[in-house]
Every structure is written in structure tokens, then in C-alpha cells.
Amino acid sequence: MAIAQYRVFFDTSVYIAALLSVKGAAGELVRLAEAGVIRMVVSEEVITESDRVLVVKFPGLIQESRKLWKHLSPEIAPDPTTGQIKPFLEKLPKGDASILCAAHLSKVAAFVTWNTRDFMAPGVTSLVDFPIVVPADCLKLFRKWMEQFLE
Known part of the structure; x- marks a missing residue:
């Protein structure tokens, strides 16, 4: 029996x-x-934003980052339409709204971020039907999800 991947x-x-x-x-x-x-699921916005941050803050990591993206070959989420992103723009800055909306459209199991100020602000979690968590909590969710296959 094939096990569905945790996205x-x-x-x-x-x-x-x-x-x-x-x-x-x-x-x-x-x-x-x-x-x-x-x-791993990301949007084009995540890849573009990563490059922008690295160019400014960590230029020595740009080549390593590009190799890692190629190696990981993440699933690319669809870009949201203007209508789809509208409710997200009411709670988040444009870039973050686009990213969270893309995650929503992808129907992932979890959204993992270190940007707790924006993504965990009041009202943001009501926009999606999956947990928004920091990496350690995502690992806990994954372990819990795996338990069903170990019984």
C-alpha cells in the first residue's frame, strides 16, 4: 500500500x-x-523572495541556494488570482498574502514559517484550513501524522 506524502x-x-x-x-x-x-511545496514568490533576501544579506549563499532548489525539486504552488488573494490582503502584506493564498490553493497539511508576527497575527489562521506552525511544531505534526501508519 502506497502512503500519501505529508505535504x-x-x-x-x-x-x-x-x-x-x-x-x-x-x-x-x-x-x-x-x-x-x-x-516540500513552495510558490514562485517564495523562491523569488529567497533570492532577494540572499542577495542583500547572504550573497555568498546564492549559488548554494540555487543548487539546493534544483536538488529539492519542490512542488510549485499555483499563483493566486486577484480574486483569490483579496481576503488574504485584508490581513497580510501583499507578499505574505500571495504566499499564504498559494499554500491554501495547494491544500497542504501544514504551513511552516518563522514569520510569526505576520502569519500568526489575529485572524490570519481563519483564512486557511491547515495549521500555521514554526519548524519544531511542524516536526511534531509530522510525527503525529506518521503514527497512523505505525499502528
């Missing part, structure tokens, strides 16, 4: 954290994605 939408902050430190929970999530244990 997780990675926000820019988590991808960059994993790039900077493989020892943390974000790095562990990337390792799980590399191993094919979870399915």
Missing part, C-alpha cells in the same frame, strides 16, 4: 533558516524533503 508549504524564512543552519528544525524539515519523506 508542507515552506515559507521563505524556513528555507533560509535551513540554508543557514542544517542543525535546527528547519534543516531537519529540508532533510525530510530531500529524503522524499515529506513533500
Whole structure:
């Protein structure tokens, strides 16, 4: 019996954290994605935003980042339409609204971020039907999801 993959939408902050430190929970999530244990889902906005941040803050990591993106081969979420993104714009800045809306359209199991100020602000979680969590909590959710296959 084939087991469905646990699909997780990675926000820019988590991808960059994993790039900077493989020892943390974000790095562990990337390792799980590399191993094919979870399915990494991102939007074009996440990839573009990652490049912008790296160019300014960590220019020495740009080539490593591009190699990692190619190696991970994440699932690319569909870009939201103007109508789809509208309710998200009421709660979030444009870039974050686009990212969370793309995750919503992708029907992922979880959205993982270090941007708790914006994505965990009052009213934001009501826009989606999946948990918005930090990397350590995403690992806990994944472990709980796996329990059904170990019984």
C-alpha cells in the first residue's frame, strides 16, 4: 500500500533558516524533503523572495541556494488570482498574502514559517484550513501524522 506524502508549504524564512543552519528544525524539515519523506511545496514568490533576501544579506549563499532548489525539486504552488488573494490582503502584506493564498490553493497539511508576527497575527489562521506552525511544531505534526501508519 502506497502512503500519501505529508505535504508542507515552506515559507521563505524556513528555507533560509535551513540554508543557514542544517542543525535546527528547519534543516531537519529540508532533510525530510530531500529524503522524499515529506513533500516540500513552495510558490514562485517564495523562491523569488529567497533570492532577494540572499542577495542583500547572504550573497555568498546564492549559488548554494540555487543548487539546493534544483536538488529539492519542490512542488510549485499555483499563483493566486486577484480574486483569490483579496481576503488574504485584508490581513497580510501583499507578499505574505500571495504566499499564504498559494499554500491554501495547494491544500497542504501544514504551513511552516518563522514569520510569526505576520502569519500568526489575529485572524490570519481563519483564512486557511491547515495549521500555521514554526519548524519544531511542524516536526511534531509530522510525527503525529506518521503514527497512523505505525499502528
